[in-house]
Amino acid sequence: MHKILILIMIPLLYSCIREINPVIIDIEETYLAGEGVFILNEGNFRSGNGSLSFFSYDSLKIFNHVFQDINNRPLGDVPYSMGIDAGMAYILFNNSDKIEVAERNDLKSVTTMKKIVSPRYISFTGGTKAYVTSLYSDSVTILDLLSNSVSGFINLKKSSEAIVALSTKAYVANWAGGNKIMVINTVTDQVTDSIEVGIEPESMVIDKSEMLWVLCNGGWKRENFAELIAINTGTNKIEKRFTFPSVTDSPTCLQINDTGETLYYLHNGVRRMDTGASNLPSGVFISEQNHVFYKLGVNPSNNQIFVTDALDYVQKGRVIR
Incomplete structure (x- = not known):
């Protein structure tokens, strides 16, 4: 089953995948497994109305509230990201301080891991271990995936956001006001290096040459210039x-295609850039027009681009393909 994960900041997925006009299905019809795309709907802050939707390539239908439908309870308050590993789905809740663990294919709940401070992203480091970043904690949480429990912490002395793992290294971005990428040895769970980058590195990807690309948004006060940086993971040195x-x-929202050659990100629309380019793209690849682009995803199996439209951040939003 091939899936990408896209986030949206409103309670429920509402409208269409552009060009194919799929049927919108709520809880009256059973969620169907198969190839498709998961969409996390953040919901309204402190309302506990976050939800999970699924767009099926097989039926061209969108199934809303799929977790709630199957488990007879709401998903939670502000589901922020989701990871899939070894047949399991891990849904992280920024405001509920928890991780929901469910079967990937049918979304039946396995367990709820509680008291995990403001989890943001999860990275699977091989075997039965994963790292979870945190907005409000100064440590990365280590998970034991066999027991679905916390097995330890890695003190970064700063908050953390995006994370990517490569071989025996994990690269962790210090986002909120920070400008560092911390390097962790995934065998020893120790911080081995730090790399100074631009202000607020918020998303990262690895390309086909194992270069780490870091998108730094410059900070919410707009006092610093945003930067796109390429780091050699062999030397941990900046090359571009x-x-x-x-x-x-x-x-925001740096993504890469399945061959690791083309970067995508949101900036007044969707921008596209070859990893060998000498300059940032001057034009827009997909125009934002009257939409409010919020999150971006690229399907690794067919390179289809999905963008969420937050509209006014209050009413039900849309996902556009």
């Missing part, structure tokens, strides 16, 4: 550095 032209530029 692209600075955005205006201090008001605030790019």
Whole structure:
């Protein structure tokens, strides 16, 4: 089953996948397994109305409330990200301080891991271990995936956001006001290095040459220029550095295609950039028009691009393919 994970900041997926006009299914019809895309709907802050939707490639239908339908209870308050490993889905809740563990194919709940401080992203480091970043804790949480329990912590002395694992290294971004990428040895669970980058590194990907690309949005105060940086993971040294032209530029959601050759990110629309390019793209690949692009995903099996439209951040949103 091939899936990508896209986030949206409103209670329920509402409208269409562009060009195919699928049927919107609520809880009256059973969720169907198969190839498709999971969409996390953050819901309204402190309302506990976050939900999970699934777009099926097989039936061209969107199934809303799939977790609630199957488990007879709401998903939780602000589901922020989701990871899939070894047949299990791990849903992280930024405001509920928990991780829901469910079977990937039918979404039946396995367990709820509680008291995990503001979890943001999960990275599977091989075997039965995973790392979870945190907005409000100064440590990365280590998970034992066999027992679905916390097995330890790695003190970064700062908050953490995006995380990617490569071989025996995990790269962790210090996002909120930070400018460091921390390097962790995944065998010893020790911090071995730190790399100074731009202000607020918020998303990262690995390309086909095992270069780590880091998108730094410059900070919410817009006092620093945003940057796109390429780091050699063999040396942990910066090899490329692209600075955005205006201090008001605030790019987000760095993604990469299945071959590791093409980068995508949100900046007044969707931008596309070859990893061998000498300059940032000057034009927009997909125009935002009257939409409010919020999150971006690229399907690793067919390179289809999905973008969420948050509309006014209050009413039900849309996902666009």
